[in-house]
Amino acid sequence: MLFLMFRLGADRYVLDVEQVEEVLPFLEPTLLPGAPHGVAGAINYRGQAVPLLDLSVLALGRPSAAVISTRVILIRYPVEGGETRRLGLVAERVIETVSRDPDDFVPSGVDAGMPPYLGPVASDAEGVIQLVRAEALLPVQLREILFRKLQAGS
Amino acid sequence: MSDTSDRKADEAGMVHPRRRDRQAYEAIARALLDRPLPPEYRAEWARHFAGEKPIDAGVEAERAAAVIFRIGEEWLALSTAVFKEVAEPPRIHSLPHRRTGIVRGIANVRGELLVCISLATLLGIDKNAAVERGDRSLHFERMVVIGRANGRIAFCVHEVHGIHRYDSGALTAVPGTVGQAGSSFTSAMLAWEGRSVGLLDEARLLDAIDRNIA
Numbered sequence: 001m002l003f004l005m006f007r008l009g010a011d012r013y014v015l016d017v018e019q020v021e022e023v024l025p026f027l028e029p030t031l032l033p034g035a036p037h038g039v040a041g042a043i044n045y046r047g048q049a050v051p052l053l054d055l056s057v058l059a060l061g062r063p064s065a066a067v068i069s070t071r072v073i074l075i076r077y078p079v080e081g082g083e084t085r086r087l088g089l090v091a092e093r094v095i096e097t098v099s100r101d102p103d104d105f106v107p108s109g110v111d112a113g114m115p116p117y118l119g120p121v122a123s124d125a126e127g128v129i130q131l132v133r134a135e136a137l138l139p140v141q142l143r144e145i146l147f148r149k150l151q152a153g154s
Numbered sequence: 155m156s157d158t159s160d161r162k163a164d165e166a167g168m169v170h171p172r173r174r175d176r177q178a179y180e181a182i183a184r185a186l187l188d189r190p191l192p193p194e195y196r197a198e199w200a201r202h203f204a205g206e207k208p209i210d211a212g213v214e215a216e217r218a219a220a221v222i223f224r225i226g227e228e229w230l231a232l233s234t235a236v237f238k239e240v241a242e243p244p245r246i247h248s249l250p251h252r253r254t255g256i257v258r259g260i261a262n263v264r265g266e267l268l269v270c271i272s273l274a275t276l277l278g279i280d281k282n283a284a285v286e287r288g289d290r291s292l293h294f295e296r297m298v299v300i301g302r303a304n305g306r307i308a309f310c311v312h313e314v315h316g317i318h319r320y321d322s323g324a325l326t327a328v329p330g331t332v333g334q335a336g337s338s339f340t341s342a343m344l345a346w347e348g349r350s351v352g353l354l355d356e357a358r359l360l361d362a363i364d365r366n367i368a
């Protein structure tokens with residue numbers, strides 16, 4: 001199975017490539033005034049408004065560095081009724097993919113108190129890789145606000 | 155670098171120069187990716203993705219590719235799907251009692267004996283027309299190997315231009331009054347560098363070849 005790797009600070013995280021639609025350069029978002037914490041704004045992706053979430057803000061409390069390797073991962077975010085909506089994630093060092101057996105990922109053992117989007121972990125020579133569950137990235141109320149606001153605006 | 159020096163380097167516990175190079179290149183690549191964003195970079199990309207129309211998967215699938223080559227004065231195109239290889243013209247060994255028809259003989263293509271045919275004869279092209287006119291036609295002569303799952307066949311052409319990608323929608327019908335050679339094998343006309351190139355129907359062509367060499 002192929003995973004897209006990115007970094008939050010020094011730690012490595014992966015997303016299942018099945019959920020990823022495209023990796024975009026770190027494009028300028030339109031700011032959403034009053035947007036909740038972690039929402040960097042909205043991007044116009046081929047005429048469609050897509051909310052942009054900065055993972056560094058969510059995980060580390062600081063925005064992603066403004067360098068070339070910081071990119072926007074466009075994922076298909078599952079919503080009710082089997083439908084998916086596009087969601088942009090800003091992450092650092094989005095420069096490689098890794099091929100791993102899904103069975104390599106095991107529960108980290110410290111689930112309590114961890115953010116809900118962090119899934120099981122896999123290890124290699126460099127340390128630990130954490131799997132991010134895209135569907136758990138947004139709390140329900142944030143998801144409601146975000147997608148409703150964008151719909152009303154478009 | 156020879157094998158012996160490789161081994162010596164390994165024994166001495168040294169990092170192989172090529173591996174050291176690779177590490178250096180990786181570091182350089184990383185440094186490039188970690189450089190700050192140029193001014194206007196983010197705004198420019200935002201404009202780029204805002205403006206572009208979504209790429210329709212259907213349109214994408216209609217892109218096709220053909221190899222364009224020349225026999226005599228005739229430029230022809232044939233789908234890349236049937237192309238196996240293009241190589242220097244080989245020495246063709248003629249076969250006894252097979253001096254008529256399209257078979258020119260057999261050729262050794264990397265250890266495999268392939269039947270070599272004359273596509274010019276099959277298509278009814280006067281292949282000497284251009285040869286008389288100038289010498290350039292002789293310098294680019296190539297052997298082309300085409301085929302399907304059940305066998306491969308070689309023929310020589312005077313020149314291979316290369317692979318041309320085109321939009322299936324841009325093909326035009328073969329003119330009804332076409333005086334061009336090989337029109338019965340031509341499925342459509344392809345505009346290329348200001349001229350119309352006949353796109354050969356690969357299935358019909360290969361069927362005809364099979365019939366003629368049987």
